[in-house]
Amino acid sequence: MSSRPAGSSVVNSNKGQRTYLIGGNWKCNGTLAENEALINTFNEAGPIPDNVEVAICCTYVHLPQLLATLREDIAVGAQDCAVYEKPGAYTGEVSAAQLKDLGCVWVIIGHSERREGFGMAGEPAELCAKKCKVAVDAGLKVMFAIGEKKEEREAGTTMAVCASQLEPLAKVLTAADWDNIAIAYEPVWAIGTGLTATPEMAQETHEAIRKWVADNVGADIAKKVRIQYGGSMKGANAQELLAQPDIDGGLIGGASLQADFFNVVNGVPK
Numbered sequence: 001m002s003s004r005p006a007g008s009s010v011v012n013s014n015k016g017q018r019t020y021l022i023g024g025n026w027k028c029n030g031t032l033a034e035n036e037a038l039i040n041t042f043n044e045a046g047p048i049p050d051n052v053e054v055a056i057c058c059t060y061v062h063l064p065q066l067l068a069t070l071r072e073d074i075a076v077g078a079q080d081c082a083v084y085e086k087p088g089a090y091t092g093e094v095s096a097a098q099l100k101d102l103g104c105v106w107v108i109i110g111h112s113e114r115r116e117g118f119g120m121a122g123e124p125a126e127l128c129a130k131k132c133k134v135a136v137d138a139g140l141k142v143m144f145a146i147g148e149k150k151e152e153r154e155a156g157t158t159m160a161v162c163a164s165q166l167e168p169l170a171k172v173l174t175a176a177d178w179d180n181i182a183i184a185y186e187p188v189w190a191i192g193t194g195l196t197a198t199p200e201m202a203q204e205t206h207e208a209i210r211k212w213v214a215d216n217v218g219a220d221i222a223k224k225v226r227i228q229y230g231g232s233m234k235g236a237n238a239q240e241l242l243a244q245p246d247i248d249g250g251l252i253g254g255a256s257l258q259a260d261f262f263n264v265v266n267g268v269p270k
């Protein structure tokens, strides 16, 4: 199980050094039987374009099922990990090292649903940054999710919010760590709502995020780091989003639970 490939490393000419990254976030969905049907659909969905890396992030309990039965050109990941570097007395937690040991390639960190806390105390930006560092140190790649709420966009603070989520990350990562980071820009108001940022709105924020990385981390890293869009992305809107110069992929929720996920995968510019 641990010998699964890490995914495509083919460079996409449209995006300089950046290969597209399409992630599926299954969130807290699925039974063994439902997953089996979806896995079969994905396994029979035809070839993945060679300029795209694909990953599915499922619940912890379903990781062995996906690792054992999902086609090997789709990497498998988790949706969170513990912040603790060492094993120990952390009841209910799953460590980054355990995910790596199992055969995971990716982990999502800082999803807005976790930052919000499901009505309870959520995860502060510093905790998300620390988890990200622990995950990278354990050998995982991270989709680091950021994004503003509706009222923050309306107040004109979108980039200030994104910067506040990236600042603690920039403090803990080394330059080499950034090779294993993708930034998933997910405007909270677009998640699960059917409201998608227009390609122009998304591009504007992606460009601003890349500029922030250039100014605060380094120009070379900004050119390399992939910035995924997430928020009601599906087959019907993927092509125009993915055609934007700073949109390097997607992090897909609802549509990743359907065959439509492959319309997103196939929606990357050739």
Ligand SMILES: O=C(CO)COP(=O)(O)O
Pocket (backbone or CB within 6 Å): 025, 111, 186, 190, 191, 192, 193, 194, 230, 231, 232, 233, 251, 252, 253, 254, 255
């Ligand atoms: O939260 C998301 C992915 O992490 C996006 O969810 P939806 O695609 O369902 O809007």
